[in-house]
Amino acid sequence: MDTFYVNGRWVRSHSTQQVVVTNPATEESLGQVTLGDVTDVEAVVDAARRAGPGWARTPVSERAALLRAIAAELTSCHEEIAQLETAEVGSPITLSRRAHAGSPIHFFASAADLIEQSKPDETIPGATVLREPYGVVGAITPWNYPLHQSAAKIAPALAAGNTVVYKPSEITPLGAYALTEAIDSVGLPPGVFNMVIGDGTTVGARIASHPDVDLVSFTGSTQAGIQVATAAAATVKKVSLELGGKSPAVILPDAPLQPAVQQALRSGFLNSGQTCMALTRILVDRARLAETETIVRDTVAGYVVGDPSAPGTDYGPLASKAQQERVQDYIRRGQQEGLRLLTGGPDRPATLSHGYYLPLTVFSDVPPHSALVTDEIFGPVLVIQPYESIQEAIDLANRTPYGLCAGVWGATRSEAVEVARQLQAGQVFIDGAGFNPGVPFGGYKRSGTGREYGRYGLEEFQQIKGLVFGADATSSASRR
Template sequence: MTGTLVGHDAHLIGGRWVRSAGEPIPVENPATEQVVGHAPAGTAAEARAALDAAVAAWPAWADTPLEERVALVRRLADLLERDVDELAALIATEVGMPVHLARAAQVGLPIQVLRTTADLAADYPWREPLAAGEVVRVPAGVVVAITPWNMPLHQIAAKIGPALVAGCTVVLKPSEIAPLCAYALVERAVEAGIPPGVLNLVCGTGPVMGETLVRDPRVAVVSLTGSVRSGARVAELAAPTITRVCLELGGKSANVLLDDTALDVAVPAAVQQAFFNSGQACNALTRLIVPSHQQAEVAERLVAAVGALRTGDPFDPSSDLGPLVSARQREAVRDHVRRAAGDGARLLAGGPEAPDGLPVGYYHRPTVVTDVRPESALAREEVFGPVLAVLTHSGDDDAVRLANATDYGLAAGVWSADPARARSVAARLRAGQVKINGARTRDGLDAPFGGFGRSGLGRELGRAGIDEFVETTAVLGGDAIG
């Protein structure tokens, strides 16, 4: 894969590959800094054509029996599983995650999301009896799905899976930074037999392609995963047409170690929870909140755990971390680390310099910063890189206070030898998903995923993920007259 140039100059619109009038956007391999592909910078006219196709296809798709819609989603999952090695290599090439990790996390996860969604659709309350009638849940209509570069296949699956089983048609706009996986997925969707116009793919920039899609009054739901800035812009553009938005945005998630935690287990796991995908994960647990009297021991264990990590070539099976996705992203992460020192924090491991032996590629050292003040930028701003901020607490109440001292609320973690104590603390955290003793999002794909505050609106995954793509009608009465 690393030596292959992948070129795309067309969008999938109404079941046909339509050549774009836009200029090609280069796609870089972040490990080599070489161009490995391109996708078109689509035009506003092409965005409207994709919506035309989705609108035209919607009535027939909405009337398609649920069992047929579910079967096609399952078929798509099967085709992704068939080609898991090819897709993992593509992820490693355009995103930079080590291929041996991408196989499970970047490809296996969306496969399971599609299958879990299909399972849930069978028991979803499409019709629900009431004392005075019934509740009927029907397809919302045309969906615009705008997906990010960091988990490209997963975020597509988390949107199109529930939208398709609900009976919605979709226009998908992937990130122009990593669009190649989206092409791979829709090619398999066509092979699966998803009808023309039901799933459309258009590539391009946010200001042209994205904004044209979001502004269109024919759109029923916009589902975006991205930055807070992007989410705010989507909400602004959707407001005049009262279009529903589902926004999965950033995070500054806390990982709380209570004073009875088994540190030999929790600290290495906390490093993994922070540095998954080189820290480029919205739900990464990037604030480690530890008992003040255990700070020195935790610091010693953190240094050992980070020292055991290997940063390197995504196609090397010994690599734990790959590069960041772009030069711009790496510079932003470096700036956070440099500013932390000015805020009085202490570098415990790593730093902003390039890792030894890696002069080429957008690599960043796995970094731990301690003595972080709660009001500092590193404790409050999303870094989106391999940087872990360590804060200290004086007890359970103080830990909860520090964990909740953020504008975000996507995820959190709690560690304790006492499950009841961990659950008690978890219930007080203002986060959409709380993981106890190392639980992972992928362990509960029937659970809702989304956040409080600046982390977004709405939920993905599980039954809640289907809820985003249906409208609800209360039908009252209906008894025979006379």
């Protein structure tokens, strides 16, 4: 693939640099994609800038109808997209159907509903408050949930009246082409949506720094987010960052232990641990540490790691060789630190002869200074941290530079909520609650700025203008 989507047309890249897209389960090539360069960025930004005024004036009803048409098109190719994402990301097909292929349908349909339900004008004493689009939005998305995260940015940005310059990850770009084809099929005005593939240091950095890009929405690692924010700083544009996490699963002393541990494991290993909101630190009272370890061993032994296209597979490979090696290094580091290994290890499971697989790995009784506690590993590696008191559990949970998510299990809902209120995290799952696309999602501390999902995600792409009124000229004249 050597074309990008610019001003309503597929055009060839100005660059000849290519990357091979690899199936992480088979290590076979899925094809080659040509990367863009700065010239390509100039073209997509120019198209988006010129289309901006017309799209901003487009009636809400028309914008909503086009978003629903995109959702319908994605629905019609749901299974094709799911199979494609399993091939390029390595996610089990059940997860691909639900998250990779299913979530984008929801995001486009719900964005249409939200913009129709929102009130663009608000009257307050002496003034009117308007919500307006920013202009050109740069949407830079990650490789772990390529279409989920892309739709979570593109749909509300378009709904709010912005035009979009979209840069998906060059590691998993195939789904981006499928998404772009779906958007192209519904007849958006030229330039409203544009797509360019490229790496972060060239294409991503130029999108972030471009003076004609008014807002950058980025999802990725904290280090990459810092680079995006730095590149954007010179033009003083709005930057929304959804970054890393090292989220705790706090199991309070009287909470039902087995379901809590099993739910925490499911969260921590989701997508082979390549999930920013994964609960990767299991905090339990020391009196129940041995029982927790038994539950962990028994539960992990029942999981199936293997071919992600097989319906019975629970967990697939890591998304790339580089990611596999990064996670292996952390596991070996934990062993070198003398940490107690409950399950797993650094070597590919013996039952799998190829693919970027690693066993599901859990270390126990891990001290808070360990790199396995402090660093976002982004793989199937969890740690158990025992605590002596609820206050210590809260302190351990907050002892991290991250603050994206957390989980709390309690004997009662009120007990869990009381602890949740003290956790420094943008979203807290209570008693095993699952993903809710209407709840605001974003981080505290180094986990980012801004919020996604629901009306909070829509408002992220709207800027506020106040119209302040003086004395009515007609009334003043009549009094004279």
